Amino acid sequence: MRFATRTALLLGKTIGTASRAFKFGGGSTLPGRVARRLDPAFVSDMVKELPLGCVLITGTNGKTTTSALLASILDRAGMTPVHNRTGANLMAGIASALIREADSGGTLAGRLGLFEVDEAALPDAIAETAPRLVLVNNLFRDQLDRYGELDTLAAKMKKAIVTLDPSRTVALNADDPLVASIGSGLEQKVLYYGIDDQKYASDTMQHAADSKHCAACGGRLDYDYYLFGHLGRYRCPDCGASRPETDVAATHIEMLGMEGTRCTLRFPGGTCDLTIPVPGLYNVYNILAAMTASLALGVEPDEVLGAVEDFTAAFGRVERVQAGNRDIMMILAKNPAGFNEVIRTLTFAPGKKTVMLALNDNIADGRDVSWIWDVDFEMFRGRLADVVCSGVRAFDMALRIKYAGVGEMSLATEPDLAKALDAGLIAAGRAGTLYVVPTYTAMLDLRKTMVERGLVTPYWEDN
Amino acid sequence: MTVRIGWLYPDLMNIYGDRGNIMTLVQRCKWRGIPVQVDELALGARLPEGLIDIFFMGGGQDREQKIVCRDLLEVKGPALKREIDRGAAALVVCGGYQLFGKYYRPFEGEELTGIEVFDAYTVAGNKRCIGNVVATSALGGPSGTIVGFENHSGKTYLGDGCTPLAMVSVGFGNNSEDGTEGAIYRGAIGTYLHGSLLPKNPGVADFLIEKALARREEGVRLDPLDDALELKAHDSAVVRARKTH
Numbered sequence A: 001m002r003f004a005t006r007t008a009l010l011l012g013k014t015i016g017t018a019s020r021a022f023k024f025g026g027g028s029t030l031p032g033r034v035a036r037r038l039d040p041a042f043v044s045d046m047v048k049e050l051p052l053g054c055v056l057i058t059g060t061n062g063k064t065t066t067s068a069l070l071a072s073i074l075d076r077a078g079m080t081p082v083h084n085r086t087g088a089n090l091m092a093g094i095a096s097a098l099i100r101e102a103d104s105g106g107t108l109a110g111r112l113g114l115f116e117v118d119e120a121a122l123p124d125a126i127a128e129t130a131p132r133l134v135l136v137n138n139l140f141r142d143q144l145d146r147y148g149e150l151d152t153l154a155a156k157m158k159k160a161i162v163t164l165d166p167s168r169t170v171a172l173n174a175d176d177p178l179v180a181s182i183g184s185g186l187e188q189k190v191l192y193y194g195i196d197d198q199k200y201a202s203d204t205m206q207h208a209a210d211s212k213h214c215a216a217c218g219g220r221l222d223y224d225y226y227l228f229g230h231l232g233r234y235r236c237p238d239c240g241a242s243r244p245e246t247d248v249a250a251t252h253i254e255m256l257g258m259e260g261t262r263c264t265l266r267f268p269g270g271t272c273d274l275t276i277p278v279p280g281l282y283n284v285y286n287i288l289a290a291m292t293a294s295l296a297l298g299v300e301p302d303e304v305l306g307a308v309e310d311f312t313a314a315f316g317r318v319e320r321v322q323a324g325n326r327d328i329m330m331i332l333a334k335n336p337a338g339f340n341e342v343i344r345t346l347t348f349a350p351g352k353k354t355v356m357l358a359l360n361d362n363i364a365d366g367r368d369v370s371w372i373w374d375v376d377f378e379m380f381r382g383r384l385a386d387v388v389c390s391g392v393r394a395f396d397m398a399l400r401i402k403y404a405g406v407g408e409m410s411l412a413t414e415p416d417l418a419k420a421l422d423a424g425l426i427a428a429g430r431a432g433t434l435y436v437v438p439t440y441t442a443m444l445d446l447r448k449t450m451v452e453r454g455l456v457t458p459y460w461e462d463n
Numbered sequence B: 001m002t003v004r005i006g007w008l009y010p011d012l013m014n015i016y017g018d019r020g021n022i023m024t025l026v027q028r029c030k031w032r033g034i035p036v037q038v039d040e041l042a043l044g045a046r047l048p049e050g051l052i053d054i055f056f057m058g059g060g061q062d063r064e065q066k067i068v069c070r071d072l073l074e075v076k077g078p079a080l081k082r083e084i085d086r087g088a089a090a091l092v093v094c095g096g097y098q099l100f101g102k103y104y105r106p107f108e109g110e111e112l113t114g115i116e117v118f119d120a121y122t123v124a125g126n127k128r129c130i131g132n133v134v135a136t137s138a139l140g141g142p143s144g145t146i147v148g149f150e151n152h153s154g155k156t157y158l159g160d161g162c163t164p165l166a167m168v169s170v171g172f173g174n175n176s177e178d179g180t181e182g183a184i185y186r187g188a189i190g191t192y193l194h195g196s197l198l199p200k201n202p203g204v205a206d207f208l209i210e211k212a213l214a215r216r217e218e219g220v221r222l223d224p225l226d227d228a229l230e231l232k233a234h235d236s237a238v239v240r241a242r243k244t245h
């Protein structure tokens, strides 16, 4: 190990210890930020200590769930990962994970780097970690104020992927045309995954849809059907590009409302039936992604399936919490596509729901809240008993619900999250369930409230 | 009498929740018992003469904007200008606003020619103007302000043939220099405030509906609506905008 790397590591460790001891926060990225400033080659040098190399997981939706699931599969398979599990998905977060998992001599506790990477940070991450596998799950319009245009973003991602050694692997979602286009013409091995079932497809695109044009020629795509936002089966009438055949796929999908989803998984050399205990087609994609990645890394299918079956809501973005004689089910929604899928899932199960919608506009949520007008809240028509709107932008959310014309339910607005939670629980009634749909920072604040009330354990804290 | 809304290029120019503006126009007509209809005006479609009361166009990515520019020049532009001169209302946002001016000049590549509804031109700026906006406007309702979110790098400069929609107190506006935001020419409004402009600014929405009705019948007055929630959302967004800048 270079002297500069060693110095940066020791300084990073000291800062990490201090920030935990004095609780001045920033523990998940500050050590990495400092180490990289001291030694710009810190990450590229540290990852050489990983005998099994690095894996990068990116995409707008599901990268946290996918990489957490992949981490548990790899753990089970003895390929202990070094994982930036706190959602710190920029270069400083990766550097911090390496610092946390290294001893002061630079020996890492894990054998493989598993990094969840922000879409915009992928080119840097590729340059610094030379990954053996890059997985792109999807590209949705998310905080556009941060990224600029999706086409440009995909082009930058591809430009970085092309520089990888031809022996490396790229795993792509076949159902997302922009993501699938990254794979065309690559020298590297490309694996595609997707949903080969149109039972829950629709023939119209949800309004949140993003990718309508062929990435190769700019022509307008023809869709046979849509599954989730702009994901579906498509083809370009102008240049003939079309949805690639899948290596790993989900078929025979059965949605069981909030209980989860049943499906058959098809992979090279076998099939198996699986019940996924968390709802939503987006979780099917996350499982397909984790499965494709682990098979590509050489994990045996049986081991993959065992780990997938143990998949619980605890490390997904759905949390079930008991609050006295009521249940809280909290589901993160941070952009139109994800939000639409949450609404679709909520309205699958019978009965009118009591729902709390919490909209914040902090930097991590995206300052711009106009995206809520791209969410199809109209799907809630006739399906709601009560709605409580909360968060910094509670009134924006309430206004969106008003204009959605969802019918004769009671609509309350309470910006204070803790008070709104109380109002929601009262509205849910004895033995009822309150469905809470927060944006990212609203979710963090709500968790804090629940911890203070002794409702959940703070497992997400950085340690 | 049905109010007809013409949504220009809904599949190409619909970014940042632009359709929230259409929803607002539709609901505010419905709540008043005014029949309303939305016609989608896609690429290649010709404008029906004298039938559309309110035109709407949102923003788009660069590629979409180029495609739309061509269609405006070749198919819809002259008719749009004629309809607006005959009293039709319009709301055009971001990219749509730029194309309703004289031209948009990028740093490199060819200039996009606009349809000149607004006496205004746009040049590429080197910094992106992103953030909440508060601006004083005659269409600002009880508070005299409009509030929204901008995200653009183009800098638009107005000539004498149109007036600014508003004067910014928080945010960048047309060009970060002269304090103006947006433009008004007759019943047409151009603005950089995207997405949910109309829901939180019911005064602007009702201006458009009033213009639409006035086309058919003189001296029509709109019934007032219960805008308590709209105004609360407006006021809390104003407070938030001042805090985040």
Ligand SMILES: [Zn+2]
Residues within 6 Å of the ligand: A214, A215, A216, A217, A218, A219, A236, A237, A238, A239, A240, A241
């Ligand atoms: Zn094509």
